[in-house]
Amino acid sequence: MTEHVREEGPGQEGNPVLAHVARRGEIDTSHGVILYIENLTVSFDGFKALDGLNFYLNTGELRCLIGPNGAGKTTLMDVITGKTRPDTGTVFFGNVVDLTQLSEYEIALAGIGRKFQRPTVFQGHSVFENLELAMQADKSVWQSLIARLTGEQRTRIEATAETIGLIGQLHTRAGLLSHGQKQWLEIGMLLMQDPQLLLVDEPVAGMSHHETERTAELLVSLAGKRTVVVVEHDMEFVRSLARQVTVLHDGRVLAEGTMEAVQNDPRVVEVYLGT
Secondary structure, rough: OOOOOOOOOOOHHHHOOOOHOOOOOOOOOOOOEEEEEEEEEEEEEOEEEEEEEEEEOOOOOEEEEEOOOOOOHHHHHHHOOOOOOOOOEEEOOOOOEOOOOOOOOHHHHOOOEOOOOOOOOOOEEHHHHHHHHHHOOOOOOHHHHOOOOOOOHHHHHHHHHHHHOHHHHOOHHHHHHHHHHHHHHHEEEEEEEEEEEEEEEEEOOOOOHHHHHHHHHHHHHOOEEEEEEEOOHHHHHHHHOOEEEEEOOOOEEEEEHHHHHHHHHHHHHHHOOOO
């Protein structure tokens, strides 16, 4: 098993770097690991949603997170994004940024983006305007839409639309898009905020077969430039991604490895794949 070692932060006897210096592009991943989670415990009314969980994520990888309902997948995502505070444990973004000390806004600012299962786009605005609004996240909707775009910003919006497969729908109202296209648009909106770590929750639920294939291609294309975690129940989709898989059960990591290794693990078959 690979040993993951995180160096202490600079100065002040290893105190974590806090929000005011945690900005996109400034996360120290010199050891090749972008996320260190150790001994993480979260309890709700006596029930341990996470129970001493250890989880490490390499920079630029695409990791699938699977497991039965109640395994702790959503709680883990909530802790990483600051929505839920752990009882115990450490959560570091890179070598020195302690996520448990940051607010949800500060974590997003540091470079972590999360896409929920249900797409939340501006239905009455075009694809272009949605991407523009995401880029101007610190402004109001009205301020964003009346602001003059630079040529560089316009090029960036068009490049993102190309990446998510919506360049032909750039001026189409979001409310007219298919379910899959709305999911891609929301991924594009996150990309406009330039996250280093992208958390994607059940992206293909309700999609057609073609949309599912296109989504797999999109997520694979993002890995390398960014680190991507996909929480998913669709095993065929997970197999199509053909990347490392982590299986959670009872708030802990039950198994980890390639999809082939995981699906042949008797423990995984018993608690999840065999059901």
